[in-house]
Amino acid sequence: MLRKKYFHVALQIIFCYCLLINLTSCAPDERASTDADLLKLDLKTANASGEKVNHYYGTTRPFGKGVVRSVVTLDSEDNPVAMGVIFSEKALLHPGTEDVNITLDLHPKARGMVVDHIDFGYHPHGHAGPGFMKEHFDFHFYWITEEEKLSIPFIIDNGPAADLPPAQYWPEGYVYDPVTVPQMGRHWITEEQAASEEFDETFIYGSYNSEFTFYEPMITMEYLTAGNFESSYPITSLEGYAIPGYYANSYEIKFDPVKKQYSIMLTNMTWKE
Template sequence: MSERSERHIGLSRRMFSLVAVLALALTAAVLPGSGRATAVASPNRGHLVTMCLAPKAFPSFEHTVRVPAFLVATLLRTTASYRGPCAAYGESAPRGDGRLTAYSQQEHGKPAAIGVVLPTSTLRGLPHDPPTDGKWCYDKNGDGTVDPMMECANGYGSVLDLDGSFRRDVETPFKYLMIDWNPHGHGPPNVYDRPHFDAHFYLQADASRRAIRPGPCPELVNCEDFELGKKLPAAKYRPSDFEDLDAQSPGMGNHLIDRTGPEFHGKPFTHTFIYGTWDRDVTFYEPMITEQYLDELADGTRDDACVPIKQAEAFQQSGWYPTRYCMRHRDNRDEITISLEGFVHRAAS
């Protein structure tokens, strides 16, 4: 089959799927019952919203469209569609019984979301022992062997580039993600020592990140590098609630922790936000979310949530920056998203 014929067949299939999805949605919208009454009574039935249309049978056939607001609930119930423009998918890696895939959503150069999407199968079959993948280790006691329980850091990590066109065309410093699964959690003790995912959204170049070496200083960081991690950005570039607690890691950098978070005031850790820094620069944004929280999203015992990100007074690079992080379960696709959203354009100062 010629390349031209394959393109024609692919286009025909996509057009067919789009027509089928719209027909299904319109049919469902006029069926008798509460759905029809809601549609007719809706004061916003003429308002158009952006959605990514996808049929259940072929969820990868995605099409960005504008639809009347009253159709949104029907589309989410009857198809594999989701809110906002269709995602551009970046790199993907296996984890558990599923995968982790970087994604981005944008319209006319403004990001709507960047994040990681994972089928709920990813939460099954996760590794637990040893507690890390062994990529960041150091023989701290000098006995000639590496103890995987005490002399390795960073859990099980996956570095995922965002889509190339997004990285090229959207003015934002965020270019890639690093998603770490920590089966035993990490310090501080009795705070973050629950199984959880760290979702790092990096502003720092990957080569610079990887150059942060393991060694004998706190959290298994090379001592020279540890001193670089202690050089914090100017106060105006970091919210005042975020403190340096020496929570450094090789291949990551320093983690500034918000001591006003509920997990430091008698509440169990479920999710939180961390600012990453290295050698006077803000280097990553990081939501941390427990395995239990994601399980509860998946089984419906916990609702989707978006949480405001405390903002700095100034920014080191110009571009689009998020104002909230979100955790969602797409019931119609049986997948979870962890994302940064609510982007606002900031000028460097």
């Protein structure tokens, strides 16, 4: 039996409260219109074969002293190459002392992809979990609609969990949380992270109602600002996929010193049956 960790019990209380206070955090202001043209990836980006790719952006949202937005990168045949979140360096200045969750829409070009929308989360005091009481960011890439996400109730398993995805789909080396966080889902973390009290970056899966429902890179503020990133971070693939589509095999954390912006990107997208 896999060992389970109650690492989001406190988070379910915090998240419900923060969802209410942060509905206003997505309201546009002058920063969104002023910085939107600056918050872009290099248009000369090419894929591994050297083919030109195109970037398509979601609505720009204010955060801290800067802005944040989603981006989807497609090849010349509109196949997904990468997708993620970009935010200005100024976004890390004075982000506040309260938890924030901003739902980022995707460009219409992303319609039909596995990821439906992205939640950009900021936790200045961290939250419950093995090493997670640090200031950090959550990047939830949801495979379900926002309406479906918001309908998820709080569930805690007192016995064997009844709503897990089929065991043959589980990612190798991951354990699941017995708590289903409301308006989010059940979290799966690596066995290594579950046994640790340290954390700088990690990759989480989410599930609800017997299906996997999100990707989640989670990164500390300290790790972001230090800037000592690896070229790429591998993603342990699921052993099977309920919905055919393009899924990521890795993700990247980058900082552009010229444009003064960060990017958190799912990369190496490949078709999975």
